[in-house]
Amino acid sequence: MLLAVVAVGGAMGFRSLLEGLGQFYYLPMVPAVVVTALLARRPATALAIALSIAVNLILPPRESLSEALTNAALFAGVTWLIAEICWGFRALNSRTRDLTQQLAAKDAMLNTALASVPVVTLEANGDIRRLNPAAADLFALTEKAARGRPFIELAPGFDINAIVGSGAPGGPLEAKDGHWTGLRPDGATFPLSIQYGIVPGSTGGELIALCLTDLSRWHAADAQARELHAQLNKVWRLNSLGEMAATLAHELNQPLSAAATYLHASQMDMERAGPLGDSALRTTALAKGQLLRAGQIIRRMRELLSPEAHRLDSERASSMVEDLGPILTMIGSSKGVTIRLDVEARDDRVQAERIQFQQAMVNLTRNAVEAVGDHTAPEVVIIGRVLSDTHYSISVEDNGPGIAEDQIDRIFQPMTTTKSGGMGLGLSVTRTIVESHGGRLQVSRSALGGAAFSFNLNREPSVENA
Template identity: 50%
Template sequence: MIGLAAMARDVRQGPRTDARARPTWVRRICVAGLAIAAAVALRTVLETFGDFYYLPMIPAVMATALLADRQAVALAILLSTGFNLVVVHRLNVVDAAVNAALFAVVAWGIAEVCQRLIEALARAQDLARNLTVRQALLDAILGSTPVVTVDRAGTVRRITPAAAGLLGEDPDAVTGRPFADWVAAFDLETLSALEGGGRLGTPPDGHWTAVKANGDVVPMTLQAALLPDQAAPEHIVVSLADQGESEAARKRARDLQTQLEQVWRLNSLGQMAATLAHELNQPLTAAAVYLHAGHADVVRSGPLGDSAGRNLDLAKTQILRAGEIIRRMRDLIATGSRSFSREHVQSMIDDLSPVFSLISRDSDVPIRCEIDADDLVVADRVQVQQALTNLVRNAVDAVGGQSGGAVAVTGRSFGVEGYELTVEDNGPGIPEAERAHVFQPMATTKSGGMGLGLSVTRAIVESHGGQLIVGRSAQGGAAFSFRLPRTLEAAAA
């Protein structure tokens, strides 16, 4: 019947390019004429068995109604009536008129039924087509939406491919299993709360999490609603949303905020350092002058003042060194300039011997220095000494309070490739996962530390064209090493 409706609609509407086109009179005449001609032929055949008047014309009217419109039906009725009036002999005019009118009424009624049937079938076909399109659209929407339906026991009854993808599973592997296998907090207690009219809140730990097939834990947002009883056995529909990217974005935002705060603090420290470099230079110079005068007075006192004179001389040397560090830092902040010269590593270490002795005495940690020959390098003497002092202090702090703690400063020549200095200890060492963060400004584990020592040390090493490397020493603790260049070209690089 649907095929017949389609054929009738095609005949009525003509080409598909114009669905609203109606049959022309030529087509109406052709349809009605052919139908009546076929009926006349049928009547002629049936006349051999008896008298048939209007009955064979009924199928012709029905065929016209199915294949054309009401105008063609009216034309078919007129042709049928005219043919019968000409061919069939009636007793009188009244008899002929009554039979013709009766045929017209019956034929029109049957044709109207056929017309309504075809229209109903056409509407049903259009409705079926619309339902198919809407079903396809709904399937496409649901296919791209992570949705799960569960029964009263919490078992997955239906799952969309998108939801299965979030769980890292095949849809067939999820169906029939408890939803709590992936979202542990979605248990029977949660189902009971939903059935009681409650809302799907958040678990006690603050957020929903799903364990994927590969073991990854993914933060989720869940929305749930009860289904009508007619949908049984499906009882609750749950929509899922992956919050992994959102959490990662929030973490990046927090990290960026932390970095911005560090930059602000570093800028503040830079301004403070410039001020201190300017203000402390004069009192340090004055202190060095007073120490020099005091040393001269002690020397004049004779042999009894030799020990005090040596201590005053060492104090003056360190004050002058502090002033030189401040002057270099001020120049570096103001102009970014550096002062490279040819230096012997052993000579730089010898200058630091009093400092290392004080550090070793105060911490009760021995500091051993082993410097290979061929130690001529190109360096900023004061800055390299500052870097070595920072590394030695950190190493001593790492083994502080430890029985048998020791720190070693070693120097090894690598020919034209440079000269390597290493500061190592036998402390607990630095975990590999934390090594990338130890050079960040403000990163410190000391209660009174500022987290700038390693950051400044790395900046000094990089200004010499080298790289400060952290690893594990042969003694089991941490080892920091860097290379100094042999030539000015290498230092500038």
């Protein structure tokens, strides 16, 4: 309201300045109404009109009342119309300002989205018109180097004619292999997804916009999920295998004990037969020894799986390996392989559990023999050396094909095997035995050209150093 009073007062002052030029009544009052309408609401504008009419009715002398009322009514109608135009302009200006802010916000959101999403626009012939920084980073190119190049060079197999001929305005672009392959300048490839949109009415300019997605992370996550599933399946199989092994160990102990008892009885009968039974007596003694050893292996393997600490005894490494002579001979004979022993016997006393150590050596030797079975001159050698004052080294080497680099980290995992009929437990069990002795089973390239599996045993101090 104060604005209306001030505006009318200002108009009166302006009119007084114009009195020397002639008689002005309502014309100087029009700006007061316009200013009020632009800056205030309808009540203030109505007050400005009423004050302007009152001033013109009171101050200047009038010859006729009807003329004064007519001029007042005409002024009120014209100025109210002008005020309505001003209010419309104000509303339009406010709406324009709001739309401008909304468009600016949407533009900022769109720019943010496009900054992180690779986008490429193509000309009608499939050449690259422009690409945003995200797309340039995706293909390891600069925009200048990419502009004008056929997009098929970056995505082999891409056909712009198939897109145009489809008649669809946009959508996902399907590839034959389920995904497109992106190609970088260094030859590296990556899986790619393409969404396209056709720009309406474009001829010879930007015809197609492509939105690209690098699927490398998705593929990696999918591969990780499959690997996890395989690992869970392997754990389930290992648990089942453990339960089966415990059952077999329990069930086999009785028949093994019975067979050892029968062989012992046969030995007594052969002893009564005198010299005629000596040959059979020796063979029976060997069979009885192997049965007892089988029982010990079962018992030791059960102990190996228990969480309790295992007691290591003082043993001679050369003696433990030489005792395996008959078994190693049979393993080598089955494949026509001669197994050579090169075990240093001097200062070879180590801390070991004899049965478990021998089981580990049998596993490693059998693997080596099977690896060189098809070789023209198969060779397997077991080497034992004093490594230091605290360690004695054992290795089983062959001249076979060796272990592939990509398989070295996997061969010790349970249920991993390269044999058609293997269960994938030999190296896993062997590694467990070696680790229970405080060592670490390692694989490397042998001097013979094949694989070399080696580990260290803790030495017993010699009498001189004790």
